[in-house]
Amino acid sequence: MKEPGRYLVTAALPYANGPLHIGHIAGAYLPADIYVRYLRLKGRDVAFICGSDEHGVPITLRARKEGISPQKIVDKYHAINKKGFEDLGIEFDIYHRTSAPLHHKTASDFFRKLYEDGEFIEKEEEQFFDEQENQFLADRYIVGTCPSCGYDQAYGDQCEQCGTSLSPKELINPVSALSGNKPQLRKTKHWYLPLDRYQEEWLEEWIDSHQNDWKANVYGQCKSWLNQKLHPRAVTRDLEWGVPVPVEDTDSKVLYVWFDAPIGYISATRAWAEEKGKDWEKYWKDEDTSMIHFIGKDNIVFHCLIFPSMLKAHGEYILPDNVPANEFLNLEGDKLSTSRNWAVWVNEFVEQFPDKIDVLRYTLAANFPEQKDNDFTWKDFQNRNNNELVAVMGNFINRALVLTKKYFNRQVPEVKELTDYDRVTLERARAIKNDLEDRIEHYKFREAVKIAMDMGRLGNKYLADTEPWSLYEKDPGRVATVLNLSLQLAASISIVIEPFLPFTAEKLRKFLNISKLDWGLAGQSNILEAGHEVNKPQHLFQKVEDQVVEQQVEKLQEARRKKEQQERGVEPAKENISFDDFTRLDIRVGEILEAEKVPKTRKLMKLKVDTGLDTRTVVAGIAEQFSPEEVRGRQVSIAVNLDPRRIKGIESQGMILMAEDAEGRLTFLSPGTKTQRGAVVK
RNA sequence: GGCGAGAUAGCUCAGGUGGUUAGAGCGCAGCAUUCAUAAUGCUGAGGUCGUGAGUUCAAGUCUCACUCUCGCUACCA
Numbered sequence: 001m002k003e004p005g006r007y008l009v010t011a012a013l014p015y016a017n018g019p020l021h022i023g024h025i026a027g028a029y030l031p032a033d034i035y036v037r038y039l040r041l042k043g044r045d046v047a048f049i050c051g052s053d054e055h056g057v058p059i060t061l062r063a064r065k066e067g068i069s070p071q072k073i074v075d076k077y078h079a080i081n082k083k084g085f086e087d088l089g090i091e092f093d094i095y096h097r098t099s100a101p102l103h104h105k106t107a108s109d110f111f112r113k114l115y116e117d118g119e120f121i122e123k124e125e126e127q128f129f130d131e132q133e134n135q136f137l138a139d140r141y142i143v144g145t146c147p148s149c150g151y152d153q154a155y156g157d158q159c160e161q162c163g164t165s166l167s168p169k170e171l172i173n174p175v176s177a178l179s180g181n182k183p184q185l186r187k188t189k190h191w192y193l194p195l196d197r198y199q200e201e202w203l204e205e206w207i208d209s210h211q212n213d214w215k216a217n218v219y220g221q222c223k224s225w226l227n228q229k230l231h232p233r234a235v236t237r238d239l240e241w242g243v244p245v246p247v248e249d250t251d252s253k254v255l256y257v258w259f260d261a262p263i264g265y266i267s268a269t270r271a272w273a274e275e276k277g278k279d280w281e282k283y284w285k286d287e288d289t290s291m292i293h294f295i296g297k298d299n300i301v302f303h304c305l306i307f308p309s310m311l312k313a314h315g316e317y318i319l320p321d322n323v324p325a326n327e328f329l330n331l332e333g334d335k336l337s338t339s340r341n342w343a344v345w346v347n348e349f350v351e352q353f354p355d356k357i358d359v360l361r362y363t364l365a366a367n368f369p370e371q372k373d374n375d376f377t378w379k380d381f382q383n384r385n386n387n388e389l390v391a392v393m394g395n396f397i398n399r400a401l402v403l404t405k406k407y408f409n410r411q412v413p414e415v416k417e418l419t420d421y422d423r424v425t426l427e428r429a430r431a432i433k434n435d436l437e438d439r440i441e442h443y444k445f446r447e448a449v450k451i452a453m454d455m456g457r458l459g460n461k462y463l464a465d466t467e468p469w470s471l472y473e474k475d476p477g478r479v480a481t482v483l484n485l486s487l488q489l490a491a492s493i494s495i496v497i498e499p500f501l502p503f504t505a506e507k508l509r510k511f512l513n514i515s516k517l518d519w520g521l522a523g524q525s526n527i528l529e530a531g532h533e534v535n536k537p538q539h540l541f542q543k544v545e546d547q548v549v550e551q552q553v554e555k556l557q558e559a560r561r562k563k564e565q566q567e568r569g570v571e572p573a574k575e576n577i578s579f580d581d582f583t584r585l586d587i588r589v590g591e592i593l594e595a596e597k598v599p600k601t602r603k604l605m606k607l608k609v610d611t612g613l614d615t616r617t618v619v620a621g622i623a624e625q626f627s628p629e630e631v632r633g634r635q636v637s638i639a640v641n642l643d644p645r646r647i648k649g650i651e652s653q654g655m656i657l658m659a660e661d662a663e664g665r666l667t668f669l670s671p672g673t674k675t676q677r678g679a680v681v682k
Numbered sequence: 683g684g685c686g687a688g689a690u691a692g693c694u695c696a697g698g699u700g701g702u703u704a705g706a707g708c709g710c711a712g713c714a715u716u717c718a719u720a721a722u723g724c725u726g727a728g729g730u731c732g733u734g735a736g737u738u739c740a741a742g743u744c745u746c747a748c749u750c751u752c753g754c755u756a757c758c759a
Contacts, residue, residue: 212698217687217753224685224754297687297753327687328753335752366707371695372688373752380694380708387708391721399718406717447696450707457722464723469716539719603758621758647758658759666759 004290004321006045008283009036010265011090012295013053013098016077017062020084021343022376023336026329026364027296031445033090034365035292037499038440041519047283050085051096051268052078055242056257070241074099084346088357089502094275096268098243098260103267107260108246110314111235115247119313120191121232128183130176135252136238137176137183144174188238189250193259195230198309203230206319207304215443217371218325221300230305235259262307284317291320300325324443327369332377332556341559344376344552358501359385359541365449365500378552382544393456393493394540399463400486401511401537407472412487413480414530422485425462429455429492430523436496452496459489484530487512491527495519504540511535586641587657587681588612589671595628598650606650607631611640612678619652625666637669637681 011032014020029050036048054074063070074097082095096103114120128137176183195203207222235256236245242254254260266284273280283289293303303323311317329336336343349360363381367374404410418426432454439448463486468479490508495517498505509516512534514527521527590609598604598619605623609616618638622631637657644653659667671679 220686221754222686224687227685228755301754367694374694383708386719390719395718395721399722401718403717444696446694447706450695453707460718460722461724463717464715467715467717537718541719543719619758 005286005288006283006290007036007039007047008269008289008291009039009046009048010291010293011048011050011092012293012299013051013261013264014081015056015058016052016054016074016081016097017059018077018338020081020346021336021338022331022346022349022360022364023329023343024296025088025090025346026368026376027326028294029085029090030088030361030364031324031326031368031443032292032294034445034448034499035294035440035443037091037502038437038519041495041498043518046093047269047272047278048091048093049096049265049268049272050092051094051264052081052098053257053261053264054078054097054099055254055260057239060239060241071099080347084350087350088346088361091502094268094272096264096271098264098267100267100271102271103260103264104243106267106270107243107255107263110263110266110310111243111255111259112246114193114310114313115191117313117315119193120235121194122189122191124187124189126185127188127238128174128176129186129188130181130183132176132181135240136186136188142174142176142183144172188253190234190236190253191245192232192234193306193309193313194232195305195309196232198312199226199230202312203305203309206308210322214322215324215370217297217327218300218304218323221297222304225301225305233306258302258306259310262302262310287318289318291318293320293323295323295325297325297327322443327371327373329364329367329369330373330375332553333375341562342556344556355542356385356544358504359389359544362389362449362501365445368446370444370446378549382546382549385541385544388453389541390539390543392453392460393497396456396459396463397490397493397508397511397540398537400459400483400490401534403463403468404483404487404534405537407468407476407479408483410534410536412528412530412532412534413484415484415525416477416481418481421465422481425458425485425489426523426525428458429489432458433492433496433523436522440499449500452500455489455493455496459486459493462486462489484528485525487534488525488527491517492522492524495522507540511538511540583682584641585639587637588640589635589675589677589679589681590638590640591677592631592634592636595631597623597628604647605631607656609636609638609654609656610677611638611654612676613640616640616653617651618654618656619647619650620656620658622656622658622666631668634668635670635674635677 009032012028014024032048032050036046039046052074054070059070059073063073066073078097085092085095098107128142129135130137174183175181204226207219207226211219236250236253236259237256238252239254240252242257243260244250245253245255266280269283270280272278273283284291293307295303300323303320303325308319311319331342331344334342350357353360359381363384364376366384367376367380401410404412407413432451436448436451439445439451462482466478466482468482471482472479491512491514494505494508494512494514497508498516512528513532517527588611590611592607593610593615594608596606598606603621603623605620605626605628607618607620609618639655639657640653642653642655644651657669659669
């Protein structure tokens with residue numbers, strides 16, 4: 001493999017409407033940081049780029065809800081996340097932001113170039129506009145009467161009642177969901193990127209060419225999309241918050257976030273280059289640059305299909321060499337979730353464990369979800385700290401330093417004569433270094449971190465086998481050699497752990513009284529000169545007590561409980577209806593006679609229900625939580641005068657009433673004691 | 683249902699182009715050892731490699747079917 005002249009490494013731009021948790025870190029930022037630190041140690045030319053993604057609808061909605069400007073929101077989270085990365089030792093060359101003027105200009109120019117080259121498909125359409133809110137309405141924000149079934153709460157994209165997919169214009173009496181007013185039809189123009197054409201022309205072929213060097217999950221995901229055929233994708237939106245579309249007569253149109261965000265990598269590189277007096281174009285337009293995108297799996301399509309399409313369409317840019325996307329990290333067996341507050345937040349961790357940043361980095365790296373989703377547990381955090389960092393690595397360093405102090409007054413002793421075993425040990429150290437390079441360059445970080453730990457194991461074994469403490473009386477010369485080599489190993493450790501444990505590496509360099517060393521020295525036998533004075537022995541890591549683990553797990557559960565309580569019963573009340581409206585509903589007590597799962601569906605169960613009036617068939621979405629056996633014979637509430645509706649080819653004549661809690665758990669509304677079939681519920 | 687990824691020791695995971703007794707770390711058991719935060723080193727137990735067929739002299743490794751898990755998507759709510 002040819003070594004590229006320079007690297008451009010990007011990490012996904014975090015969306016600036018919330019804080020970061022360890023899932024984000026394990027997915028993209030820590031692997032990227034490890035990779036970049038390694039490249040820097042090797043003296044390679046690398047630009048490490050990240051920043052906040054600050055546009056898009058969710059931010060505007062949040063701003064509206066909190067009654068502040070979108071800029072206030074993004075300012076807040078930009079600052080929090082920027083600091084979070086710094087605290088974790090994730091050292092971007094620049095942490096930029098997409099609300100910066102330079103980004104607006106870069107994205108704008110990019111669009112303009114494609115526009116002028118005629119790359120876009122231009123479509124003019126009529127869309128609904130809410131005059132009171134002064135904005136165009138997304139399909140989902142329009143409600144009206146369904147033309148095919150007459151349901152009056154159908155959405156602009158689909159009728160929930162009959163399942164017909166709709167366009168907003170088909171709705172009878174459309175109403176804006178934002179203001180409740182009647183929206184006006186207005187002409188609006190949008191631009192589309194012809195992904196379908198690119199698929200034919202080069203994109204699919206390009207993806208295929210990476211079958212062997214891209215990760216299986218990444219390649220597979222791309223193929224899945226290509227198999228389903230790509231479609232033109234709109235690159236603009238009618239919205240106020242974002243990068244204005246740089247074409248005449250396009251008031252209140254902005255670039256769609258997914259178009260604008262990846263260009264953020266480019267503008268960030270420009271900002272960095274300006275600051276450092278570098279040429280940004282070399283990093284983006286020179287074939288001798290290797291571009292690597294680190295992302296989570298949710299971002300694969302954008303980085304492997306859409307962004308490359310944009311770059312290629314522009315014409316001057318290189319395409320990524322690799323997109324090593326990770327899968328997701330779970331926490332204590334459950335999916336990380338911001339809304340359920342099931343997460344370890346970066347800012348909280350940093351506050352509570354300022355001296356354990358590297359332990360987190362180590363635990364995460366050892367558990368990176370590289371092939372499949374993986375789990376983070378506090379118990380594992382403790383085990384890895386106590387059994388690996390403390391017991392293996394910290395212990396070896398301490399042993400080497402204590403022995404040096406004891407026998408040589410903290411001076412690195414001179415090598416007298418190397419035995420075969422010494423040579424084998426040195427060879428092994430060099431092999432570790434080489435293995436490490438191989439793994440890191442192939443993005444196998446969890447293996448890499450284990451191999452780095454092997455350097456500590458090697459040291460422990462070396463001391464155990466040579467037993468310098470029982471030798472000093474008889475053969476001080478031998479002890480000198482052994483301790484010299486042990487200290488060389490310690491110095492090697494300070495090099496090879498730098499990508500994973502930068503704070504520890506720094507600490508270890510202080511112990512050894514040395515400055516930062518080049519990667520190439522790792523595994524060498526002459527890193528430290530004889531006579532060099534090392535510092536007093538200290539511990540590299542502290543143990544984590546059981547109590548700490550228990551506290552953290554308890555804290556997690558506590559936070560989740562609180563969140564759940566907060567959210568309990570949040571479903572807002574519907575509009576008032578008249579008593580007459582209510583009496584039109586006919587709800588009865590029915591008894592389920594038969595039940596079977598509807599084949600080829602996940603949730604649907606077909607029920608035969610005796611309503612007292614008749615026996616009828618009802619399809620209900622309960623199969624995920626109930627088995628046919630447990631519902632059979634059960635008395636339930638059933639709405640009997642609903643229009644029948646065909647679901648999966650079965651005519652459903654009514655609806656079983658269920659209560660659904662915040663977790664989505666369903667409960668039957670059954671009479672407290674058995675009662676007459678057909679009894680009226682009122 | 684469609685598409686994708688995964689299923690290998692108690693746990694977390696490695697196992698290019700098929701080839702002798704299937705590996706690592708942690709955990710567990712025994713032994714050794716004391717320089718070290720009872721840390722370390724050695725040895726060992728433990729696996730029908732999801733299930734069932736097939737290709738082959740030979741399959742964890744290739745083919746097909748099936749089961750289960752996760753994700754996207756559809757349907758449903």
